[in-house]
Amino acid sequence: MSNILSALPQVLVDGLTLGAIYAVVALGYTMVYGILELINFAHGEIFMSGAFIGTGLLLSLGVFGIAMPAWITLILILLLTALLTGLLGIGIERLAYRPLRKAPRLIPLISAIGISFILQDLVRFFAEFKTGNYIVTGTTLFEGKVTIPFSSIIGTFHNATIKNNTLILIGITIIIMILLDIFVNRTKWGTAMRAVAQDQETAALMSINVNKVISLTFFIGSAIGGATGFLFAQQYATIDPYIGFILGLKAFTAAVLGGIGNIRGAMFGGLILGVLEVFAAANLSTITGGVIGSEYKDVFAFTILILVLIFKPEGLFGKSVKEKV
Structure with missing residues (x-):
């Protein structure tokens, strides 16, 4: 128990970092589900794709000898990555989902899985063509670490180390989540989104352009997801075309945990899942006496999903809907 407590500050730091990534990616899932189910x-x-686009832009600046302050470079690449991945999201919705909007639910789901494999192979082909290897190691804009002296506050704890990239990632993801919450709940377009999510036909009768609202939803969800991909690349320095598969499933787990369709639920679900997963990776071996190691952290995450679906299928922050007849 003493070993678990002493490492708790570092576990919380790493868990919140991973949870912030899950939370932002989960927002994309929950926004689309909230409107289109x-x-x-x-x-x-x-x-x-955002991780590769952002890293490619960063490496291109070095190739062309363009030197800018790190903060300006970060903001510029984040904006460009968000724009490109947002347009990618609109294109996917227009080509793969809109023609199937009236089809049975299973058909758009199959289409989504197909798009997933297409993007994986396209990025892998492009990365191998450019670098000879589909695993890409990029440069990080901010080096250095900060030590938080938890041991001087409570002697049981060890100090926690936070990379500068971690502080930036957490800060930007918090800003994204706050701005998105304000946008959805306090703006005209956000009201239109909530109206379309409640009833598309009635919203159309109230002069809301449903197609524009859906396209905007895909743009925003894809833009923040792509920008977070670049932050992920900066945090972990190595990316490959398959990072989105497991991470996407876990972000979906976070969305379900918080309540699929509930934006604030997706945020909290991502943070909770990230902390629990890192806690499992750090302590499973200690807790089980070496029988189960840290490699089973994914099992831990999906066990949480199963338990939530069994005991509270609407999620921690979701509300059960009663159908009137």
Whole structure:
């Protein structure tokens, strides 16, 4: 128990970092589901595409000898990555989902899985063509670490180390989540989104352009997912075309945990899942006496999903809907 407590500050730091990524990616799932009741399983690959687009832009600046302050470079690449992945999201919705909007629910789901594999192979082909290897190691804009002296506050704890990239990632993801919450709940377009999510036909009768609202939803969800992909690349320095698959499934788990369709639920679900997963990776071996190691952290995450679906299928922050007859 003492070993678990002493490492708790570092576990919380790493868990909140991973949870922030899950939370932002989960927002893309929950926004689309809230309006179309569609699980966009290609969203994880949009996140992955953002990681490659952002890293490619950063490496291109070095190739062309363009030197800018790190903060300006970060903001510029984030904006460009968000724009490109947002347009990618609109294109996917227009080509793969809109023609199937009236089809049975299973058909758009199959289409989403197909788009996921297409994006994986396209990125892998492009990465191998450019670098000879589909695993890409990029440069990080911010080096250095900060030590938080938890041991001087409570002697039982060890100090926690936070990379500068971690602080930036957490800060930007918090800003994204706050701005998105304000946008959805306090703006005209956000009101239109909530109206379309409640009833598309009635919203159309109230002069709301449903297609524009759906396209905007895909743009925003894909843009923030792609930008987070670049932050992920900066945090972990190595990316490949398959990072979006498992991470996307876990972000979907976070969305279900918080309550699929509930934006604030997706945020909290991602943070909770990230902390629990890192806690499992750090302590499963200690808790089980070496019988189960840290490699079973994914099992831990999906066990949580199964338990939530069994005991509270609407999620921690979701509300059960009663159908009137």
